[in-house]
Amino acid sequence: MVLANATELSEPFSWPDPGLSRIPFRLFSDPEIYALEQQRVFRGPVWNFLCLDIDIPNPGDFKTTFIGETPIVVIRDENGDINAMVNRCAHKGALVCLQERGNKKKGMTCVYHSWTYDLRGQLKGIAFRNGIKGKGGMPDDFDPAKHHMQRINVESFCGLIFGSFADGMPSVEDYLGENMTWMVKRNFGKPLKPLGVHSQIIHNNWKLYAENVRDSYHATLLHTFYVTFKVNRMDMDGGIIMADDKWHHISYAKRHQLDESDEYEKAGVHAAQYESKLAGPQLLDAWDEYDDGITHCIQTVFPNLTFHYTLNSLCVRFFVPRGVNETELIWIYLGYEDDTEEQTAMRVMQGNLTGTAGLVSLEDGCINEFVQRGTHMSADKAAFLEMGGRDTESSEASRATEAAIRGFWEGYRGIMGFQ
Amino acid sequence: MNKAVNDDQYRPTAPLSDPEQRRRIEDFLVGYVHAIDDGDFRRWPDFFTEDAVYQIIPRESYDANLPLGILYCEGRGMMSDRILALETANIFEPHTYSHILGRPQLSENGDGTVNARSNVHITRTMQDGRMEIYAVGKYVDRIVMENSELRLQDRRVVLESRRVDILLVYPL
Numbered sequence: 001m002v003l004a005n006a007t008e009l010s011e012p013f014s015w016p017d018p019g020l021s022r023i024p025f026r027l028f029s030d031p032e033i034y035a036l037e038q039q040r041v042f043r044g045p046v047w048n049f050l051c052l053d054i055d056i057p058n059p060g061d062f063k064t065t066f067i068g069e070t071p072i073v074v075i076r077d078e079n080g081d082i083n084a085m086v087n088r089c090a091h092k093g094a095l096v097c098l099q100e101r102g103n104k105k106k107g108m109t110c111v112y113h114s115w116t117y118d119l120r121g122q123l124k125g126i127a128f129r130n131g132i133k134g135k136g137g138m139p140d141d142f143d144p145a146k147h148h149m150q151r152i153n154v155e156s157f158c159g160l161i162f163g164s165f166a167d168g169m170p171s172v173e174d175y176l177g178e179n180m181t182w183m184v185k186r187n188f189g190k191p192l193k194p195l196g197v198h199s200q201i202i203h204n205n206w207k208l209y210a211e212n213v214r215d216s217y218h219a220t221l222l223h224t225f226y227v228t229f230k231v232n233r234m235d236m237d238g239g240i241i242m243a244d245d246k247w248h249h250i251s252y253a254k255r256h257q258l259d260e261s262d263e264y265e266k267a268g269v270h271a272a273q274y275e276s277k278l279a280g281p282q283l284l285d286a287w288d289e290y291d292d293g294i295t296h297c298i299q300t301v302f303p304n305l306t307f308h309y310t311l312n313s314l315c316v317r318f319f320v321p322r323g324v325n326e327t328e329l330i331w332i333y334l335g336y337e338d339d340t341e342e343q344t345a346m347r348v349m350q351g352n353l354t355g356t357a358g359l360v361s362l363e364d365g366c367i368n369e370f371v372q373r374g375t376h377m378s379a380d381k382a383a384f385l386e387m388g389g390r391d392t393e394s395s396e397a398s399r400a401t402e403a404a405i406r407g408f409w410e411g412y413r414g415i416m417g418f419q
Numbered sequence: 420m421n422k423a424v425n426d427d428q429y430r431p432t433a434p435l436s437d438p439e440q441r442r443r444i445e446d447f448l449v450g451y452v453h454a455i456d457d458g459d460f461r462r463w464p465d466f467f468t469e470d471a472v473y474q475i476i477p478r479e480s481y482d483a484n485l486p487l488g489i490l491y492c493e494g495r496g497m498m499s500d501r502i503l504a505l506e507t508a509n510i511f512e513p514h515t516y517s518h519i520l521g522r523p524q525l526s527e528n529g530d531g532t533v534n535a536r537s538n539v540h541i542t543r544t545m546q547d548g549r550m551e552i553y554a555v556g557k558y559v560d561r562i563v564m565e566n567s568e569l570r571l572q573d574r575r576v577v578l579e580s581r582r583v584d585i586l587l588v589y590p591l
Contacts, residue, residue: 359504
């Protein structure tokens with residue numbers, strides 16, 4: 001894909017020196033840049049999250065979603081294959097699937113003029129094609145085979161369905177790279193079970209949230225729940241792992257290395273238990289699900305997808321741009337099909353830590369808005385991001401670095417063609 | 420185990436007959452929303468029994484019997500943790516609520532507990548005067564008499580919308 005320079009903007013954009021450690025505030029409030037992103041980022045050479053495999057288990061099942069602001073429908077066909085297309089009729093352009101989810105086993109029909117499509121988006125028939133009583137109708141050369149909904153490329157990986165407008169994309173697995181896929185396989189590599197979905201409207205540009213989830217620097221400074229309740233997390237080493245192209249990242253914390261040692265046995269505490277001053281300590285009831293010792297992990301996938309696995313809480317966070325200064329952050333909480341009732345109950349309880357009302361991180365619902373409000377009249381000024389240096393490399397430090405944020409901008413800058 | 424109250428439990432199979440009892444319950448439910456509107460959050464856990472369940476959940480998940488909503492408390496301890504957290508740990512822009520409560524539909528279970536369902540409409544006012552409809556939904560409750568005091572044993576706040584504006588920190 002050829003990326004033109006940003007000359008289509010009425011005021012050309014150039015990145016200030018010294019580069020990725022300076023983020024011009026204009027990027028968060030310029031409607032022209034936002035419009036260009038719809039084309040270059042979301043319709044560009046990326047894999048966009050669409051939905052989960054379990055959203056559409058049976059032939060005919062569909063789920064509507066968005067790539068950027070473009071409405072998309074994902075539908076499973078008779079062969080079990082997944083198809084995705086722009087949710088737009090080839091006739092007048094109306095939405096074809098109106099509900100968020102459902103089943104269209106017999107095909108999709110636009111309600112406006114009854115144009116009917118198969119599950120691959122191919123036009124099958126239209127109303128009044130031959131006119132009524134010999135009057136009207138389509139011209140003789142009308143060929144339904146030449147009309148279809150706009151198809152996009154689609155691929156499923158570990159139960160997650162991705163779509164792309166760009167042709168010739170690498171597989172999702174290669175798009176993520178080996179540094180990233182091991183964690184996706186760890187968290188999503190077995191049959192999933194939905195636990196609940198909700199969303200929140202955050203009043204900021206989508207990229208401020210993309211920064212926020214890569215910002216491990218703020219975690220213990222803005223979010224003070226653990227400290228306030230003296231939660232002894234026994235967690236220590238962690239770090240950040242960058243994808244080879246820096247677009248995606250993993251940030252993680254591990255349980256203390258001495259976990260399995262005598263210390264715990266002497267103290268009579270199970271390693272997964274957390275001491276605290278909580279009056280309702282069952283909030284933090286957890287169990288050791290994986291033997292890698294990772295207790296907290298945030299993973300980002302460029303452009304607008306995040307996963308978290310904290311204690312035993314597994315969640316897909318999908319943030320959809322709804323305008324230059326508005327974003328819908330969708331929280332999709334999951335368990336596994338083979339979870340016991342007790343395990344489900346713990347995952348549900350831990351859902352209190354995150355989300356719109358998350359005890360640990362609810363501040364993220366307003367903090368990005370504070371940046372939006374602070375910067376929207378300062379297009380010529382820039383953020384200063386030198387914590388942890390000026391590079392975009394993986395590191396053993398997770399709290400005192402902004403490398404992952406700089407990594408996001410490296411990807412963004414390239415894909416937008418900003419010199 | 421967290422499980423949404425079954426729909427049948429709030430259908431008025433045996434409507435509450437005693438008008439005096441209805442008046443007391445109505446006063447209790449109104450007292451709850453006024454305590455929150457007045458910012459008297461420390462009193463919030465007192466409206467519940469010691470082991471009560473409180474949940475805020477979107478209608479979509481509630482109707483689909485999905486267990487995880489937006490906020491979930493099991494017991495007064497977790498409720499007071501919530502209040503302590505919002506008073507000492509959580510950071511957010513100051514705001515207030517105003518609840519408008521509909522007339523409750525009440526029914527007796529025969530074991531001394533009463534089921535209540537009432538619609539609620541909550542506006543939120545931010546410190547700069549911005550005001551909007553924040554939440555609309557229903558309370559689905561089970562109420563018990565404990566030491567001659569009414570208390571909530573189970574309260575589900577079922578929100579019409581799965582979307583919440585900005586964040587949710589004060590209980591509804």
